[in-house]
Amino acid sequence: MQSTVEVSENALTERQKDVLDAALTLLVEAGDTLTMTSVARRASCSKESLYKWFGDRDGLLTATVQWQASKVRGVPVNREAFDLNSLTAGLERFASDWLRVLCGTISVALNRVAVGHAGSDKHDLGAIVLENGPFAMARRLEPLLELGRDTGLLHFQGTDEAFRTFFGLVVRDVQIRLLLGDRLELTGAAIDRDARRATQQFLALYGAHTKAAGDGH
Template sequence: MLDIVPEIDTSEALTERQKAVLDAALRLLVEEGDQLTMTAVARRASCSKETLYKWFRDRDGLLTATVQWQASKVRVAQVDGKGLDLVSLTASLERFASDWLKVISSDTSIALNRVAVSHAGSGKDNLGAVVLENGRFALAKRLKPLLEAGRQAGLLDFADAETAFRTFFGLVARDVQIRLLLGDRLELTEAAIGGDAARATQQFLALFKSNNRPQGL
């Protein structure tokens, strides 16, 4: 009995019950690491495996839905470029840096990235793409308008917003994400994150501030 299974509605239209199931999957993923078996999810969510398969088609569908459900909950600040000056630009950049560090150092992000990395190693890479789309690329989409606004306002000087973004990304994240993914203990206190965000922002401005461009670039 082969049936044409409709595409899972990956972005929205989740019932409250389904959200609760995905929350349970999320909690399980964070707590138990890779032990995200269908049986465990069903038990944790107090639902049947049959329901999981009906709602999410298969294990991959459940994982994808879980990642997207988490992504829909995490939204970093969005800013507009109205009346931008150096002070507000600096504050916005620091905010972005701080938000991003908080995200990538959260247990949830670590767990989701781990499962996505594992998944990317085994053929179909949809999960990794979803994580990237909702993580690094979503951040770029939100940060680039700010960078462009900074350039329009004559505060920043760069040739390519993508390149500028990647430099900012590197200055902020450094070795944090890979170390956390590899299991390195590296607790980031609120204060440490604030300091790192300020440092990365100052370094970024030092490299890209208008009329203050360092030689050799």
């Protein structure tokens, strides 16, 4: 059964947010052993409320992953005032949010559990994280990338290819190092610096000047 609410900050009540935060905390502490009963107990709510809001356990897991992913803000696009500065600022903000979420204790724990589920007969948290993590991030960034292409600021053939390149430039080896237990500590300033670096590298690959230089040959 799927979640009965669209999990975004604006769609959730404060009570539902508290419940999902409790579920995230339990995933960090208990991993595979998270149950509707344990979440209800931790969040001081009834199981009936959990079933009403989120459906079954898979629905709760999906909503929990979506709630964590919602911390990466979408990038508003304004066609009338869109230029290289707004494209650059949007990419940098998205990259910075993304790194902050990925580097957090909750995301690391959640991804470790998801990797353990992948390809198993358990509740497929791996598929839930894949759909509501990287795939959802691609859908969230797609409007900005396509507006950049439509306005001639970016040049690429496929949006998916462009997103995957951006993903690689932003995340690099950070996620795998954290998953394997590296005590990598990134300050807010370091994350913002890495976001700027990734954006500049992306623009160097796909920016309008790249096509212009190529046309000169």
